[in-house]
Amino acid sequence: MTETGAPDSDGRDSDAAERLRDILARRLGMAFADERRDRFADLLSTRPWAAGCPDAGTYLALLERAPPDHPELRALAERLTVNETYFFRHIDQITAFSEVALTERARSSAGSRRLRILSAGCSSGEEPYSLAMAARIHPLLAGGDWDIAVTGLDIDSAQIARARHGVYSEWALRATPEDQRARHFRNVGRALHLDPRIRAMVAFETRNLMDEDPAFWAEHRFDIIFCRNVLMYFTVPAMRAVVGRLARSLAPGGFLFLGAAETLRGISGDFDLCHTHDSFYYRRPAAPGGAGGAGGGCPPDLPLPPAVAGPPPCEPAPSWPDEIAKASDRITALLAALAPHEAEPPERPAPSPAGVAAADALAARPAAPRQLEAVRSLLHRERHHDAVRALDALPPDVRDHPDAQLLLAVALTQRSAVRPAGEVCRRLLAQDGRNAGAHYLIALCADHDGDPAAAWEHARTAAYLDPGFAMPHVHMGRLARAGRRPDAARRAFRQAITLLEREDASRILLFGGGFNRETLLRLCRAELLATGRPA
Numbered sequence: 445m446t447e448t449g450a451p452d453s454d455g456r457d458s459d460a461a462e463r464l465r466d467i468l469a470r471r472l473g474m475a476f477a478d479e480r481r482d483r484f485a486d487l488l489s490t491r492p493w494a495a496g497c498p499d500a501g502t503y504l505a506l507l508e509r510a511p512p513d514h515p516e517l518r519a520l521a522e523r524l525t526v527n528e529t530y531f532f533r534h535i536d537q538i539t540a541f542s543e544v545a546l547t548e549r550a551r552s553s554a555g556s557r558r559l560r561i562l563s564a565g566c567s568s569g570e571e572p573y574s575l576a577m578a579a580r581i582h583p584l585l586a587g588g589d590w591d592i593a594v595t596g597l598d599i600d601s602a603q604i605a606r607a608r609h610g611v612y613s614e615w616a617l618r619a620t621p622e623d624q625r626a627r628h629f630r631n632v633g634r635a636l637h638l639d640p641r642i643r644a645m646v647a648f649e650t651r652n653l654m655d656e657d658p659a660f661w662a663e664h665r666f667d668i669i670f671c672r673n674v675l676m677y678f679t680v681p682a683m684r685a686v687v688g689r690l691a692r693s694l695a696p697g698g699f700l701f702l703g704a705a706e707t708l709r710g711i712s713g714d715f716d717l718c719h720t721h722d723s724f725y726y727r728r729p730a731a732p733g734g735a736g737g738a739g740g741g742c743p744p745d746l747p748l749p750p751a752v753a754g755p756p757p758c759e760p761a762p763s764w765p766d767e768i769a770k771a772s773d774r775i776t777a778l779l780a781a782l783a784p785h786e787a788e789p790p791e792r793p794a795p796s797p798a799g800v801a802a803a804d805a806l807a808a809r810p811a812a813p814r815q816l817e818a819v820r821s822l823l824h825r826e827r828h829h830d831a832v833r834a835l836d837a838l839p840p841d842v843r844d845h846p847d848a849q850l851l852l853a854v855a856l857t858q859r860s861a862v863r864p865a866g867e868v869c870r871r872l873l874a875q876d877g878r879n880a881g882a883h884y885l886i887a888l889c890a891d892h893d894g895d896p897a898a899a900w901e902h903a904r905t906a907a908y909l910d911p912g913f914a915m916p917h918v919h920m921g922r923l924a925r926a927g928r929r930p931d932a933a934r935r936a937f938r939q940a941i942t943l944l945e946r947e948d949a950s951r952i953l954l955f956g957g958g959f960n961r962e963t964l965l966r967l968c969r970a971e972l973l974a975t976g977r978p979a
Contacts (some may be wrong), residue, residue: 472709473682521599529567540721545699549667550584558591564597565674569607576645594646673703691790697730824953829853880910914943930975
């Protein structure tokens with residue numbers, strides 16, 4: 445670096461940017477993708493001067509030894525995170541908060557008549573104030589003798605100052621229901637001033653969620669926690685540490701709301717997944733021995749379709765591979781019309797022995813009994829009847845293992861034995877409501893039974909529980925196309941294409957209906973053409 449802080453070579457500049465990213469990961473637990481490298485370089489061209497350092501090297505050394513609450517670390521966190529927010533953002537979650545979380549916690553706290561709500565990553569205050577407004581008009585809390593307190597946290601001290609001021613623009617209220625706007629805001633010139641009674645319900649703090657503070661994160665302190673679009677900035681170890689604090693401070697039976705693109709899969713087993721009001725959120729089990737200590741059970745408010753009836757034995761219904769084959773024929777004709785030189789029909793080649801062996805190795809998880817490897821191999825070769833017989837011949841303790849039951853459900857689904865496949869999946873979900881494979885197979889069963897709404901919900905749940913699982917998106921694309929929802933179909937097929945390109949080969953063999961990665965990709969791309977836009 446020169447004395448002015450400008451890089452003397454691209455290589456040194458890149459090394460400094462990498463070092464800054466590493467420091468943020470170690471000191472603040474923040475994780476950033478490679479595309480942020482230019483942003484780090486920009487910061488290194490301005491922040492050393494702002495921090496009183498003569499060059500980037502001195503600046504990075506300062507960050508290395510600075511305490512966690514150092515102003516410069518906070519300044520970097522503020523500049524690398526997004527503060528976009530507005531009142532009643534993601535109204536479906538706010539509705540679930542009011543109609544489910546507040547209702548349950550009000551009933552549980554009827555004796556103390558005390559509720560504590562946390563908004564972590566609150567930015568300029570719109571979220572905690574929205575929660576306070578919803579609580580104030582809740583029918584079980586409107587008596588006036590309830591002690592309701594909302595705490596808003598953010599690492600950005602400037603945003604916290606704005607939140608305390610309680611003055612907003614029209615744009616911040618763009619999703620606010622008219623009745624809430626009329627009740628809680630007053631026009632002063634071009635600004636909108638929040639009702640002092642709502643402001644009095646909310647206390648704000650400047651705080652980094654990575655800071656360990658046993659007094660603040662006291663056990664069972666909060667009834668409901670919102671932590672939306674915050675975890676996505678953390679490394680996985682930091683995410684686990686933060687979620688651990690949230691879990692410890694949440695009362696038994698309390699609720700946790702994350703951002704729409706965030707999940708606790710692989711991060712924590714302390715919560716049950718809930719799904720109402722077209723929203724996913726989490727609940728801490730209310731009693732010891734519940735799902736929270738062992739990875740979660742199926743929460744009672746996660747809707748499951750009624751048991752589906754299988755086809756009469758003499759009239760077997762088309763299997764999932766047959767359904768895809770029909771779609772393949774239709775798409776082949778479409779491609780022939782659009783691009784004749786690319787209209788070769790999709791093939792369904794059997795995987796080679798080497799490919800099956802590799803897939804089996806990838807599919808075999810350490811916790812799964814070794815006897816299941818042969819069953820997987822049979823399923824990969826589409827020998828579904830043999831797979832069912834092989835599973836039936838296993839010892840009871842192996843046959844009842846969740847992995848064995850999932851393989852049984854796959855085999856039954858491929859044989860069009862829809863009713864028994866659905867029953868197996870429901871047993872699995874009773875043990876583990878977060879089993880994405882079981883939700884996906886129930887989606888196929890529901891679709892087969894003519895219940896597209898249930899099929900959509902279970903496919904969507906599977907995609908949420910396992911963000912890397914491609915097949916639920918393929919199925920949602922088919923459902924949306926059949927339901928004449930081209931925009932939703934395009935979104936689903938685009939996401940399916942992205943995920944299929946890096947999907948585990950063994951899972952494609954298991955859930956892909958006999959089709960390989962290339963064929964499924966080609967089908968999804970053709971579906972995009974059919975809905976009017978190319979991939």
